[in-house]
Amino acid sequence: MMKNITNISYKVLLFLVILIPFNLNSKTVVDLIKTNPDLSLFYSHLKETGLEEVLEKKLPWKWTVFAPTNKAFKSIPQTAKDKILSDKSFSKSLMMDHLLTGQKISSDFGEDATTVVTVSNKPLQLFKKDSLFVKDMVVVKENINANNGVIHHINCLMFVQPSEDDYRLTESQKRNFPITSCCMRTDTEVKEWIKSAKEKF
Incomplete structure (x- = not known):
């Protein structure tokens, strides 16, 4: 009798160890984005663009x-909505x-900036202090794991450009920081993003 109970307990333990972690990580990045109400606008654009x-x-x-929250989409200029988000390309x-x-994931980075490249072939500089940063933008929610990747929430839409094209920077800043990434907040940034989208980055 005790032997049977032991065998059953062992099988239950094996089930918990093997199957439960799998189930906890069974959703894709799209599943997690689609079911998060704070990412509904981001999901709608992922769906519309294929x-x-x-x-x-x-x-x-x-x-x-790097998933922009609904707050991020609501904070962009109207020109971005009219000229970028309304254009599928x-x-x-x-x-x-x-x-x-x-x-x-955030633990992959230290205080020294590491350059990575986006799917759109634009470089981003990431570093980790108390929080994970994408250059000057703080990640507001880190390391949401899926079975095919990881999601980090940000409260803005990223505007990435070579620093030499950034009129806000001094010559010294352009030399020291070759890549500028910030939140898209002004009509000028919208105009510059569209210009860069039409050219080779």
Whole structure:
């Protein structure tokens, strides 16, 4: 009798060890984005641009997604909504600015900036202090794990450009920081983003 109970207990323990972690990590990045009400606007643009299907495919790599919250979309200038988000090609390019191939969690980074490249072939500089930063932008929620990648929430839409094109920087800043990434907040930034989208970055 005791032997049977022991065997049953062992099988239950084995089930808990093997199957439960799998179930906890059974959702894709799209599943997690789609079911998060704070990411509903981001999801709608992934769906409209066809990126939802790309992120759902079984591929030999995982994804890192910097997911703009609804607050981020509501804070952009109206010109960005009219000229970027309403244009499928531009919208897709902007969403791709927020995607990396390969899973990058916050513990992968230290205080020295590390340069990574987005799916849209734009470099981002990431570093970790108390929080994970994308250059000057703080990640507000880190390391949301899926079975095919990781999601980090940000409260803005990223505007990435070579520092030499950034009129706000001094010559010294341009030399020391070759890549500028910030929140898209002004009509001028919208204009510059559209210009860069039409050219080779």
